Amino acid sequence: MIDVHYWPTPNGWKVTIMLEECGLSYRIVPVDIGGGDQFRPEFLRISPNNRMPAIVDHEPADGGAPLSVFESGAILEYLADKSGRFLPVAARERFRVLQWVHWQMANLGPMMGNANHFKNYAKNIVDDPVKLEYGVRRFVGEVDRLAGVMDAQLSANTYLAGDDYSIADIVTWPWAMLAARLVDETLWEKFPHLKRWIDAVGARPAVERGRRVGSELGKRELTEAEERARRELLFNQTSDKVRVAREQAARAGRG
Numbered sequence: 001m002i003d004v005h006y007w008p009t010p011n012g013w014k015v016t017i018m019l020e021e022c023g024l025s026y027r028i029v030p031v032d033i034g035g036g037d038q039f040r041p042e043f044l045r046i047s048p049n050n051r052m053p054a055i056v057d058h059e060p061a062d063g064g065a066p067l068s069v070f071e072s073g074a075i076l077e078y079l080a081d082k083s084g085r086f087l088p089v090a091a092r093e094r095f096r097v098l099q100w101v102h103w104q105m106a107n108l109g110p111m112m113g114n115a116n117h118f119k120n121y122a123k124n125i126v127d128d129p130v131k132l133e134y135g136v137r138r139f140v141g142e143v144d145r146l147a148g149v150m151d152a153q154l155s156a157n158t159y160l161a162g163d164d165y166s167i168a169d170i171v172t173w174p175w176a177m178l179a180a181r182l183v184d185e186t187l188w189e190k191f192p193h194l195k196r197w198i199d200a201v202g203a204r205p206a207v208e209r210g211r212r213v214g215s216e217l218g219k220r221e222l223t224e225a226e227e228r229a230r231r232e233l234l235f236n237q238t239s240d241k242v243r244v245a246r247e248q249a250a251r252a253g254r255g
Contacts, residue, residue, distance in 0.1 A: 001025050001026065001027060001058050001059065002019065002024070002025065002026040002027070002055050002056065002057050002058070002059075003027050003029050003030050003055060003056040003058070004016065004019070004026050004027065004029060005029045005031045005043060005046065005047065005052050005053060005054045005055070005056075005057050006028050006029065006030065006031060006052060006053050006213070006214060007030065007031050007032065007033050007052055007053075007217060007218070008213065008214040008215060008217055008218070009033075009052075010109070010155070010174035010175045010178065011051075011052070011053060011072045011174070012053050012072075012213075012214070013174040013210060013211050013213075014053070014072045014075075014076060014170060014171050014174055015053045015055065015072060015075050015076070015079075015205050015215040016028075016209075016210035016211075016214075017145065017170050017173075017174070017206060017209075017210030017211065018035070018075075018076050018079050018080075018086070018167065018170050019079065019210065020086070020150060020206035020209045020210040020213075021086065021170065021204075021206040021207075021210070022079060022082075022083040022085050022086075022206075023083075024079065024083060026055075028213065028214055028215055029044060030214065031052040031053075032217070032218065033052060034125070034218070034239070035165060036205075037182055038050045038051060038052060045068075046068035046070060047070040048070070049066075049070060051070070051071075052195070053070075053072055053075060054068060054069065054070040054075070055067070055068065055069050055075050055078075056068045057069070057082070060082075061081075062084060068104045071105075072101065072105070072171065073101050073104070073105040075166065075172050076101065076167040076170060077098070077101070080149050081165050082125075086165065086166045086167045087166060087167050088164075090187055095160075095169060096162060097161040097166045097167060097168045098168075099174065100153075100160045100168035100171075101167055101168050101171050102163050103165075104168070104171045104172045104175070105171070107146055108143075108146050108150075108172060108175050108176065109175050111139055111142045111143055111146060112137040112139075112143055112175050112178065112179065112182060114135070114142075114143070115139035115140045115143050115182045116182060117135075117139075118132055118135035118136045118138075118139055118140075119136050119139075119140060124137065140182055140183055143182050144183050144187070145180075147176070147179050147183070147187055147190075147191050147194055148191065150176060150191070150193075150194050150197075151190075151191035151192075151194040152193075154193040154194055154196070154197045155193045158197075159197065160172060160197075165201075165204075169197075169201055170207075173198070173201045173207065174211070175200070176198060177198050177201075177202060178195070179194075183209060198254075222252065238252075239255055
């Protein structure tokens with residue numbers, strides 16, 4: 001059994017989609033990132049970067065103690081090796097896939113996260129829209145550029161890393177399928193190869209199942225004060241917040 005410390009976001013969906021594709025047994029452990037669960041001592045012990053998702057495999061291949069993994073890209077590599085699926089063994093083919101996994105982790109995910117922040121959240125924090133203009137233009141423009149990178153790759157390949165579906169597609173799809181919301185709906189007209197791939201991956205039953213996991217989480221209606229508190233927690237983190245949480249985790253460990 002694999003515990004998945006999770007909240008229904010694109011990074012969380014990567015892991016549940018992969019688990020559904022591989023047919024591995026798992027249990028969801030909710031991590032309410034707006035409520036501060038990511039700073040709990042027990043979570044920091046498995047995810048020192050205080051970010052979800054993270055997993056704990058209670059039946060690792062070596063037969064040893066439960067094994068924890070954080071960072072969604074690393075989790076998908078781990079699950080691919082565990083299941084023997086969606087990541088080739090031969091070096092040439094393997095790194096053809098892994099380069100796109102790392103591309104997503106370093107580019108598409110962070111840039112879309114920043115674009116979403118400046119376009120949809122920062123306006124609730126910054127009163128002057130002129131102050132937001134550069135951030136919106138910079139990151140939305142980068143999302144458009146990255147969509148073009150994917151479209152060019154998919155014009156010559158069925159999937160991101162070639163002719164075979166892989167963890168490169170699984171790690172990228174949960175973010176890429178939201179790209180038009182950040183740019184505009186004409187994105188799909190401009191990049192038809194990307195749209196073809198979005199539709200093809202989204203039609204896979206395991207992708208649909210993984211995407212629905214935890215859809216009921218976080219549905220409670222929040223007061224304005226609760227909304228403000230969540231924004232403060234999510235968007236104003238410093239090393240002090242992590243230091244205090246780690247000290248609590250260390251004390252709990254000594255106990």
